[in-house]
Amino acid sequence: MTFTQDHDDTFSSKWVNLAEERLGTKVLFSTDDFFAEKENLIKPGRGIFIEDKFTDHGKWMDGWESRRKRTEGHDYVDLKLGLRGIIKGVDIDTNHFTGNQPLQASLEACCLTEGQKPADDTDWTELLPKISLGPGVQHLSQIDSKQEWSHVRLHIYPDGGVARLRIYGEVKTDWKKKDKAQLHDLVSVENGGRPLICSDMYFSHMDNLNAPGRGVNMGDGWETKRKRTPGNDWIILALGKRGTIAKVVLDTAHFKGNFPDRFSLEAVNLDEKQHDGLDAPNLNWGTLIPETFLEADKEHEFEEINKLGPVTHIRLNIFPDGGVSRLRTYGHIE
Secondary structure (H helix, E strand, O other), X not given: OEEOOOOOOOOOOOOEEOOOHHHOOEEEEEOOOOOEOHHHHHOOOOOOOOOOOEEOXXXXXXXXXXXXXXXXXXXXXXXXXXXXXXXXXXXXXXXXXXXXOOOEEEXXXXXXXXXXXXXXXXXXXXXXXXXXXXXXXXXXXXXXXXXXXXXXXXXXXXOOEXXXXXXXXXXXXXXXXXXXXXXXXXXXXXXXXXXEEEOOOOOEOHXXXXXXXXXXXXXXXEEOOOOOOOOOEEEEEEEEEEEEEEEXXXXXXXXXXXOOOEEEEEEEOOOOOOOOOXXXXXXXXXXXXXXXXXXXXXXXXXXXXXXXXXXXXXXXXXXXXXXXXEEEEEEXXX
16 A cells, blocks of 8 residues: 555554654664665655755665665664554655665564663564565555564665655553552653544644654644634544543643634543544533633643543643644543
8 A cells, every 4th residue: 555645544543653753763773874874764754855965975865775785685774663562554655765765675573671672683573574665655554463562673675765664553551560649641642642633733733742842843733724714623632541630731832823822621531442433522521621721832731620530532622723732631540
């Protein structure tokens, strides 16, 4: 299956990119990155092409590119996933690599203890057998695996260039090791939280809303277009774990002339795995924080939260539109 858009509905709307750079993913090793550095594989976007840009090694390319192979064998690259998880899908993107893309690719994975690196005796498991690669497109493959993985190895046959590699999956958080007496950010991507659906994300993607750290600029948040019709914008997120919310932080960092005028926060207690029908008008949402005014470029902290008990999903309403950098929901797990 091939796509050419930045965000495909097949995987990115359902799963987290475990290999995203800002989540802590590291490119550990490649057999060869003569033309273009292996670290480019995990950068945001699909890569760019600058026609007249060259380096001492040849044409500059925004991806990972090995030299032409004149011996037996093939090239590969090893990555440590930023978040451990169950891999559900893979996107091998050859954007701008036309005539120099590999003929084929495959993917292996392993699960190592924290701090351990792949070695010669590491036991790798094949998740994706060889698939053919075409020029300049995203190659999406579904993965049938129920095991947790920490590292992946991308094989390319025999050589060539790949713009980006995305590893989509379900984040696995070891909640048994979490202190129930402490507050945890239940909506954080690092704890398995995930945006599911929103009314609009014209200017910047909803996946930014629960990303680590504060936003680096206005593009690193969730921003809707200007609303020219009645109503307001909203986004629904699944918590990584059912819990009772005790503190909320809503950050409008970098949003100065386009932050929402007001917001409210709602929650509901459902099956933790429910992802469909969340925008149904008859869903019984409870109010955590009533409609409240916001300020520009500021972290807003709220500890006066309506007591709803354990919840699984939250709905952020913004009035009427605008941009929010980050949302944190701190709570106690059951």
